[in-house]
Amino acid sequence: xxxxxxxxxxxxxxxxxxxxxxxxxxxxxxxxxxxxxxxxxxxxxxxxxxxxxxxxxxxxxxxxxxxxxxxxxxxxxxxxxxxxxxxxxxxxxxxxxxxxxxxxxxxxxxxxxxxxxxxxxxxxxxxxxxxxxxxxxxxxxxxxxxxxxxxxxxxxxxxxxxxxxxxxxxxxxxxxxxxxxxxxxxxxxxxxxxxxxxxxxxxxxxxxxxxxxxxxxxxxxxxxxxxxxxxxxxxxxxxxxxxxxxxxxxxxxxxxxxxxxxxxxxxxxxxxxxxxxxxxxxxxxxxxxxxxxxxxxxxxxxxxxxxxxxxxxxxxxxxxxxxxxxxxxxxxxxxxxxxxxx
Amino acid sequence: xxxxxxxxxxxxxxxxxxxxxxxxxxxxxxxxxxxxxxxxxxxxxxxxxxxxxxxxxxxxxxxxxxxxxxxxxxxxxxxxxxxxxxxxxxxxxxxxxxxxxxxxxxxxxxxxxxxxxxxxxxxxxxxxxxxxxxxxxxxxxxxxxxxxxxxxxxxxxxxxxxxxxxxxxxxxxxxxxxxxxxxxxxxxxxxxxxxxxxxxxxxxxxxxxxxxxxxxxxxxxxxxxxxxxxxxxxxxxxxxxxxxxxxxxxxxxxxxxxxxxxxxxxxxxxxxxxxxxxxxxxxxxxxxxxxxxxxxxxxxxxxxxxxxxxxxxxxxxxxxxxxxxxxxxxxxxxxxxxxxxxxxxxxxxxxxxxxxxxxxxxxxxxxxxxxxxxxxxxxxxxxxxxxxxxxxxxxxxxxxxxxxxxxxxxxxxxxxxxxxxxxxxxxxxxxxxxxxxx
Numbered sequence: 001x002x003x004x005x006x007x008x009x010x011x012x013x014x015x016x017x018x019x020x021x022x023x024x025x026x027x028x029x030x031x032x033x034x035x036x037x038x039x040x041x042x043x044x045x046x047x048x049x050x051x052x053x054x055x056x057x058x059x060x061x062x063x064x065x066x067x068x069x070x071x072x073x074x075x076x077x078x079x080x081x082x083x084x085x086x087x088x089x090x091x092x093x094x095x096x097x098x099x100x101x102x103x104x105x106x107x108x109x110x111x112x113x114x115x116x117x118x119x120x121x122x123x124x125x126x127x128x129x130x131x132x133x134x135x136x137x138x139x140x141x142x143x144x145x146x147x148x149x150x151x152x153x154x155x156x157x158x159x160x161x162x163x164x165x166x167x168x169x170x171x172x173x174x175x176x177x178x179x180x181x182x183x184x185x186x187x188x189x190x191x192x193x194x195x196x197x198x199x200x201x202x203x204x205x206x207x208x209x210x211x212x213x214x215x216x217x218x219x220x221x222x223x224x225x226x227x228x229x230x231x232x233x234x235x236x237x238x239x240x241x242x243x244x245x246x247x248x249x250x251x252x253x254x255x256x257x258x259x260x261x262x263x264x265x266x267x268x269x270x271x272x273x274x275x276x277x278x279x280x281x282x283x284x285x286x287x288x289x290x291x292x293x294x295x296x297x298x299x300x301x302x303x304x305x306x307x308x309x310x311x312x313x314x315x316x317x318x319x320x321x322x323x324x325x326x327x328x329x330x331x332x333x334x335x336x337x338x339x340x341x342x
Numbered sequence: 343x344x345x346x347x348x349x350x351x352x353x354x355x356x357x358x359x360x361x362x363x364x365x366x367x368x369x370x371x372x373x374x375x376x377x378x379x380x381x382x383x384x385x386x387x388x389x390x391x392x393x394x395x396x397x398x399x400x401x402x403x404x405x406x407x408x409x410x411x412x413x414x415x416x417x418x419x420x421x422x423x424x425x426x427x428x429x430x431x432x433x434x435x436x437x438x439x440x441x442x443x444x445x446x447x448x449x450x451x452x453x454x455x456x457x458x459x460x461x462x463x464x465x466x467x468x469x470x471x472x473x474x475x476x477x478x479x480x481x482x483x484x485x486x487x488x489x490x491x492x493x494x495x496x497x498x499x500x501x502x503x504x505x506x507x508x509x510x511x512x513x514x515x516x517x518x519x520x521x522x523x524x525x526x527x528x529x530x531x532x533x534x535x536x537x538x539x540x541x542x543x544x545x546x547x548x549x550x551x552x553x554x555x556x557x558x559x560x561x562x563x564x565x566x567x568x569x570x571x572x573x574x575x576x577x578x579x580x581x582x583x584x585x586x587x588x589x590x591x592x593x594x595x596x597x598x599x600x601x602x603x604x605x606x607x608x609x610x611x612x613x614x615x616x617x618x619x620x621x622x623x624x625x626x627x628x629x630x631x632x633x634x635x636x637x638x639x640x641x642x643x644x645x646x647x648x649x650x651x652x653x654x655x656x657x658x659x660x661x662x663x664x665x666x667x668x669x670x671x672x673x674x675x676x677x678x679x680x681x682x683x684x685x686x687x688x689x690x691x692x693x694x695x696x697x698x699x700x701x702x703x704x705x706x707x708x709x710x711x712x713x714x715x716x717x718x719x720x721x722x723x724x725x726x727x728x729x730x731x732x733x734x735x736x737x738x739x740x741x742x743x744x745x746x747x748x749x750x751x752x753x754x755x756x757x758x759x760x761x762x763x764x765x766x767x768x769x770x771x772x773x774x775x776x777x778x779x780x
Contacts, residue, residue, distance in 0.1 A: 051453030054408050058441060058449045061412055065438035068418065072430020072504075079419025080736035086420055087746045091753055094409040098757060101405035105764055147423065148737045297431040298506040305435055312442040319447065323454050326461050339460060 003302045007070045008279070008292035010309060012272035014066055016265040018059035019130070019168075020175075023264050024257070025049045025056060027176015029096060029123025030169070032116065035180070035191050042116065044331045048183045049100055051327045055320055057093065069305050073147070073295035074279045081141055081149035081280075085133055085156055089126045096122025127172045128165040132156055135164020135210075138218045138271050140283030150284065160217040167210045170203040171264050174244065178257040181248075185330050193248065196256070200245050207241060207267070219281075220274025230273060237266025346735045348743040349421040352750055354717070356417060358710055359754045360410040363403040363761070365709055368482060368527065369534025370400045371475035373561060378468040392558055393471075395773035396538065397455075399765055404452055406761050410754070421743065425724055425734035431506045432498055432513060433488055440484035448477035482527050490519035492725050493716065494587040505728065518587055521580040522716075528573040529712060532674050533705035535566025539681065540702035541769045543695035546688055550772055560685055567678035574675055577668070578634070585635035585643070588726055591719035593646045594655045595664035596631055605631035605643035613657045618647055652722065660719035663711035670708035677701060 028045055036042040068075040079086055099118035103111075139160055142150045177196035181189060211234070214220050224230045243259035275281070279295060282288035296302060329335065374397055381389035415437060418426050426434065454462070455470045462470065497512030498505040507513070542559035545551055585592045592598070597613040597620055598605060609625035629639030636643075646654055677698065684691045724731040 051457045054405075054452055055446070055450035057408065057412065058446045061415060061445065062438065062441040064415055064419070065434065065441045068415075068426060068430050068434030069438035070434075072434050073427050075419045075430060075434065076423035076426035076736075079416055080421070080423035080738055083420050083736075083738055083742055083746075086416060087749070090413045090416060091749060093412060094753065094757070097409040098405055098760075101401065102760065102764065105402075146737065147427075297434070298501070300510070301431045301435050301507045304507070304510055305438060308439050308442055312446070316442065316446045316450075320450050323450050326454060327457060339457060 002293075003299060003306070004292040004296045005277070006306065007296065007302055008276060009272070010306075011063070011066060011070065011279070012269060014059060014063040016268035016272070018056070018063050019172075019268055020261045020264045021056040021059055022053070023127075023172040023261075024175045024179040025053050025096075026123045026127040027172040027174070028180055029119045029176070030127060030173055031176055031180070031192075031195065032123075033120055035188065035195060037187070037191075039112070040333055040336075041188050042112070043104070043336060044184055044188060044333075045180065046100055046103055046119070047331050047336060048180060051323065053097060053100055055323065057097065060093075066305070066309075070297050070302060071279060071290070071292070071295045072297060074290045077143060077147040077149075077290060078137075078280045080147070081143050081151075082133055082156070083149075084153040085129055089129045089133075092122040092125040092129070094122070095119075096126075124169065127169045131165035131168025132161045133164075134168070134268075134271060136161045137280060138164070138214065138220055138275065140218075140281045140289075142283050143280075143288065144282070144284055145288045160213055163206070163210055163213055167206050167267070170199065170206050171260070171267060174199045174203050175257070175260040175264060178244070178248075178253060178260045181253040182257055183331050185332050193251075193253070196244075196248055200248065204241060207238075211270075214274070218274070220271060223274050223276055233266070233273060234270060237263060237270060240266055345421075345738050345740045345743050346732055348740055348747050349735050350731065352421060352743060352747045353417055355747070355750055355754065356410065356414055357717075358713065359750075359758065360407065360414055361709060361713060362706060362758065363406040363410065365530035365533045365705075366403045366537055367400055367407055368475075368478050368530040369532075369565070370396060370403070370537070371471060371478050372531070373534060373538060373565060374400060375468065375471040375475050376561060378471055382464045382468045388554055388557065391554060391773045391775075395554075395768075396558070398768050399537070401452075401456060402761055402764055402768075406757060408449060421736050421738070422724070422734050423736035423738075425729065428504045428729055428734070429491075429725060431504060433491060435507070436484055436488035436491065436513075440481050440488070444477045444480035444484065448474050448481060451477070479527060482530070483523055486523040486526055487514050487519040489716070490516065490522045493522070493720060494518040495725050495728050505725075517583060521576070521583050524576050525573070525580050525712070526709075528569045528576060529705065529709050531569040532566055532573060533709060535562040535569065535678075536674070536698070536701055536705045538562035539566060539698050540700075543688075543698040544769065545772055547692055547695045547699065549689070552689070554773055556688060559681075559688060563678060563681045563685060566674070567682055570671075570674040570678045573671055577671055582635060582637065588720065589644050590646070590649050590653065590655055591660065591715075592635060593644060593649070594657045594660040594719055595715060597657055597661045598631060598643060598645050599647050600645040601642060601648045602645065603632065603640050603642045604629040605635075605641075607631045607634070611661075613661050615657045655719050655721045660715050663714040663718070667708050667711040667715060670704050670711075673701075673704065674708075 028049055032042060032045050036045055064075070067078070095118035099115035099122060103115040103119070133156065136156045136158070139158075142155065144150065174196060177192050177199060180192035181196060184192060224234070240259050240263040244256050244263060247253070247256035247259055277292040278289050279292060280290040297305075374393055377389050377396065378393040380386065381393060451470050451474045455467065455474060458467055458470065491513055494516065495505070496516045497507065497509035499508040500506075539559050539562045542555040542562070545555040546559065581592070596607060597611050599618055599620070606626035606628045607630040608620070608623045609627070611623045612621040614621040631643050632641040633639045635641065646657065680694060681698070684694055688695060720726055722730050722732065724734045
């Protein structure tokens with residue numbers, strides 16, 4: 001396989017892992033105003049994100065960094081074209097992270113309300129915006145041969161883009177509810193399970209609508225039609241989504257979480273496979289599109305970076321898994337009383 | 343207003359704000375690791391209380407550091423897309439390596455450290471802080487290699503209309519990077535030491551928790567003393583290397599207009615950029631600039647007038663920031679020497695404690711001035727000698743940047759206020775009683 005092809009899929013994988021991991025934080029943060037009935041519920045929900053959010057957010061930093069390193073032109077044109085959307089994402093992530101860390105540092109209602117709002121907005125907005133951005137990338141972005149974007153923030157808010165936003169939000173909410181079901185006991189646990197069960201059919205419908213809309217709005221299916229065996233991948237992702245429901249019914253919440261994680265990875269790769277070799281297609285003229293082949297770094301850089309990824313990514317997965325196992329216990333009022341984190 | 347100027351302002355604001363929080367995490371992590379290790383070795387609970395009290399500052403700063411750092415990385419794409427395309431092959435790789443090879447470890451372990459008191463053995467928990475400290479410093483290595491490459495590009499070829507990597511080892515082992523790394527990391531350690539000494543001094547003045555704060559003060563003092571003197575020597579080497587690598591910056595930071603041998607340094611001067619001279623020059627030390635730059639009092643130092651106008655950096659800003667940084671650098675050496683002399687009778691020297699309390703902001707100023715000098719002094723280049731800043735900006739509308747710039751000011755301003763207010767509160771309250779981990 002060519003170096004650029006390998007890098008294309010590494011690039012896709014990094015985004016997928018970021019969505020899978022920070023996705024449950026986005027979900028929990030967005031569900032907080034709806035599921036938390038009292039202050040203790042909020043504490044538990046924040047604590048469910050606490051040990052993980054910064055480690056998860058570094059996947060975004062890495063996805064961005066790798067785009068910069070391996071596909072500098074994509075990095076340049078993508079982020080300058082999506083300027084306003086990306087800035088909104090970044091500010092959202094700022095207030096979310098600070099909210100999670102600062103919320104417990106003071107015990108007044110106004111202080112808590114401030115950071116609760118920040119956590120909610122900072123979770124829901126990126127969930128939607130990432131969906132809007134990626135759906136628009138699938139659809140093509142109006143930029144010219146000079147990499148100049150001919151549109152505004154509103155250009156991105158077309159029906160298909162918005163549908164992408166709804167899809168991502170649904171997937172992350174479901175994933176977050178599953179995580180919460182794993183991490184809690186009692187009333188909060190039950191409302192998390194109930195929420196997951198209610199979100200599931202909605203997510204299913206949105207997913208199906210998105211798959212159909214993609215047929216009309218994008219060229220994603222060209223690759224699938226060229227090698228129909230790839231349709232199995234969509235089927236597999238659908239099975240993961242069905243698995244979520246099966247495991248929810250069986251009360252196997254860790255498995256349900258794993259299934260929703262794999263659904264998110266599958267959904268990301270549905271687009272990634274369909275895009276190949278495009279990374280940032282132009283809707284003005286296909287000749288302007290940035291691909292894995294015309295936007296990549298030099299072979300030397302790609303090789304060095306591949307070495308870095310091969311050495312460090314398995315190590316990262318190993319120590320992050322260790323951290324997840326370390327904090328696998330359910331969070332309760334009693335367990336919070338014994339620690340000083342937040 | 344145009345996208346270029348606004349993007350420069352935005353990057354300056356975002357970087358300077360980011361670097362208000364990062365240095366403390368770099369140095370404090372080592373002090374915390376030492377304190378916690380002492381706790382594990384001796385079982386003395388004062389060390390545990392110290393770890394937790396100072397740890398809270400670390401957590402506040404780390405949170406602000408990470409969220410503001412992410413915006414920095416993406417700003418190369420949003421605002422400097424021409425730059426990103428042109429040098430991503432090299433510069434992008436360094437940022438990506440930083441994230442994968444070190445920042446990941448640090449960020450993951452932070453969560454483990456904060457929440458892991460009862461989940462890990464005491465030894466393992468202390469080891470986590472050592473790893474955090476090591477990973478943080480290693481992050482610094484990669485980021486500063488990346489910045490050093492902008493200051494002094496090496497190991498590249500111009501191919502396919504861009505700078506492509508030619509010699510990776512040359513990039514990561516170049517002298518400029520090594521000097522810049524040690525300079526910045528030592529500055530961060532000094533800042534952390536002064537932070538701990540300053541807050542300890544406050545409580546010692548009030549006679550609160552005397553044992554706790556005397557010990558904290560002394561630990562930080564040793565750290566601060568070593569790195570203050572290291573910094574003075576290192577800063578000199580860095581400056582001398584700069585004379586080779588970036589002669590225009592050296593001329594600007596010393597407001598040196600005419601090429602001459604036995605070039606002097608003035609104890610006081612006011613540069614007048616419009617008329618290419620200094621308005622006031624007092625107390626020249628003849629040959630000093632030649633000596634500092636080339637270790638030879640008679641060496642010729644190129645003056646600003648011999649650089650083409652469109653390759654000259656602004657003069658006043660680098661000049662002022664350089665002088666402030668250097669004066670503060672010497673002050674840190676002086677203050678820590680005094681501390682060493684008084685280390686066993688700190689309570690008898692309230693004026694010294696007061697001085698150290700008031701010194702908390704000074705390393706922050708020194709560090710920011712250092713970056714202003716490094717970045718403004720490199721102008722008009724974004725990559726010295728290779729790419730001009732004006733050619734690097736994204737083809738985006740100024741109005742868009744104006745909106746985001748205002749958002750940066752508002753959001754960062756509020757976050758900064760809240761962050762420092764939290765730290766101030768925590769500092770004033772002093773250490774709480776802690777429960778030893780089970």
